[in-house]
Structure formats: C-alpha cells, structure tokens
Amino acid sequence: MKIQIKTDPALGKDEVVVLCHPDNTEIHHLKNLMEEMNGRQASLVVYKNKQEVYLPVSDILFFETSGTAIYAHTAKEMYETNYKLYELEEILPGYFLRISKSSIANIHQIVSISRNLTASSTIAFNSSHKQAYVSRHYFRTLKLRLEEKRNFYEKKKS
Numbered sequence: 146m147k148i149q150i151k152t153d154p155a156l157g158k159d160e161v162v163v164l165c166h167p168d169n170t171e172i173h174h175l176k177n178l179m180e181e182m183n184g185r186q187a188s189l190v191v192y193k194n195k196q197e198v199y200l201p202v203s204d205i206l207f208f209e210t211s212g213t214a215i216y217a218h219t220a221k222e223m224y225e226t227n228y229k230l231y232e233l234e235e236i237l238p239g240y241f242l243r244i245s246k247s248s249i250a251n252i253h254q255i256v257s258i259s260r261n262l263t264a265s266s267t268i269a270f271n272s273s274h275k276q277a278y279v280s281r282h283y284f285r286t287l288k289l290r291l292e293e294k295r296n297f298y299e300k301k302k303s
Contacts (some may be wrong), residue, residue, distance in 0.1 A: 188201050191225065206273060
C-alpha cells in the first residue's frame with residue numbers, strides 16, 4: 146500500500162481522499178475508523194409528541210422501521226425520525242452498522258449477542274432492557290466490526 150500526504154494552504158477544510166480497489170475491506174474499515182474519530186454527526190433531529198428534539202447520536206442504541214415510520218431508540222425513550230434508513234447510513238458515524246433490512250445499531254452500545262442459528266440473533270444494549278434483532282445476512286459483518294473494536298481497544302491499552 147502506498148501512502149501520501151499532500152498539503153494545500155488554500156484548502157479551507159481538511160479533506161482525505163483514498164484511491165483503492167472497490168473490494169478493499171481494509172480501506173473501508175479505515176474509513177469507518179476515521180469517521181468515528183471525526184464524529185460526523187454530533188446530534189440528530191428527532192420527534193417526540195410533535196416536539197423537535199436534538200438528540201446526541203452517541204445516545205442512540207438503534208434505529209428500526211415500524212410500518213412506514215423510522216424510530217430512534219435510546220436506553221429509555223423512542224423517537225420518530227424523518228430520515229430513511231439508507232439516509233441514516235450516509236450521515237451517521239462509522240460506529241453505526243446495518244444489522245437487518247429494518248435496523249441499524251450503534252456498535253458502541255452493544256453488550257451481548259445471543260446467537261440463534263435458525264433465526265435472527267438478539268442484541269442486548271448498555272443500560273437498557275431494549276433488544277434488536279440481527280438477521281443472518283448481517284451477522285458476520287457485525288461480528289467482524291465488534292472484533293475490530295475489541296482489538297482496537299486492546300491495542301490502545303498496551
């Protein structure tokens with residue numbers, strides 16, 4: 146891998162451009178880590194009882210669809226959002242991951258996974274009774290991301 150850093154005094158805001166093959170998973174993981182460090186989205190506008198709430202993204206456990214509505218779940222509350230799941234995937238930091246066709250989860254908030262070989266597995270979250278389901282299609286990706294997170298923090302400790 147070739148790495149270059151070019152400076153431009155005329156640049157108003159820092160920008161990182163990476164050229165890679167489309168199937169380079171290491172680069173995609175690097176992108177997720179950089180987005181995580183950068184904290185692309187500090188808060189998200191959600192709604193509760195017709196009231197607009199500015200919710201810190203880090204407080205959100207997961208997003209799920211119910212009918213035509215999309216809900217953001219925190220440890221104790223549930224808020225409605227006007228975003229579609231594909232839009233949320235674009236604007237949320239890299240520590241949010243699609244876990245099923247109808248859900249996106251915050252991997253920093255996951256404390257356990259109950260694996261089910263014949264159906265969806267269940268995720269438990271920090272300081273909450275709430276659970277979300279991981280489809281078999283997304284299970285492997287979730288396990289890899291959680292393993293990366295664990296390895297990152299272990300390296301940071303040493």
